[in-house]
Amino acid sequence: MTTDFSQRIIEIIKQIPSGKVATYGQIAFMAGNPMASRQVARLLHTASGKHNLPWQRVINSQGLISLKPGAGFEQQHELLCEEGVEFDLRGRIDLKLYQWNGRTR
DNA sequence: CGTGTGACGCGGG
DNA sequence: CCCCGCGCCACAC
Numbered sequence: 001m002t003t004d005f006s007q008r009i010i011e012i013i014k015q016i017p018s019g020k021v022a023t024y025g026q027i028a029f030m031a032g033n034p035m036a037s038r039q040v041a042r043l044l045h046t047a048s049g050k051h052n053l054p055w056q057r058v059i060n061s062q063g064l065i066s067l068k069p070g071a072g073f074e075q076q077h078e079l080l081c082e083e084g085v086e087f088d089l090r091g092r093i094d095l096k097l098y099q100w101n102g103r104t105r
Numbered sequence: 106c107g108t109g110t111g112a113c114g115c116g117g118g
Numbered sequence: 119c120c121c122c123g124c125g126c127c128a129c130a131c
Contacts, residue, residue, distance in 0.1 A: 023114090024113050024114080025113070028114095033126095035114090035125080035127075036113095036127060036128095037113040037114060037126080037127090038112095038126065038127050039126090039127055039128060040112090040113080041111075041112045042111075043128095045111085048112090058112075060113060061115085065112085066111095066112040076112090107131105108130105109129105109130090109131085110128105110129090111128095113125105113126090113127100114126095115123105115124090115125090117122085117123090118122085118123105
């Protein structure tokens with residue numbers, strides 16, 4: 001049985017617009033638990049496909065993809081590129097430009 | 106029930 | 119920039 005918290009996280013992620021990204025901490029904060037960024041990550045890892053979530057739009061606070069090469073990194077990079085998100089030479093995303101403010105949707 | 110681990114975050118050296 | 123440590127939460131052993 002999914003908890004309300006989990007459900008909220010799902011809903012929030014669903015709201016992230018294409019071309020924008022959000023951080024784990026940001027989502028946890030919006031869901032009501034600023035310290036549950038880990039839970040957010042875990043939830044994504046497990047139920048990303050079950051809810052048709054744009055999991056690729058969730059990255060860490062450094063603007064980096066938290067997945068390791070060969071474990072989804074490429075796919076996430078691909079999907080984001082298709083949405084217009086750009087990466088710098090170090091594979092980092094400029095949050096100033098692409099981070100979802102939580103209002104636009 | 107203690108311990109380790111992880112798609113995390115933040116502060117410090 | 120890198121490496122470490124600590125805090126937090128859920129889960130597998």
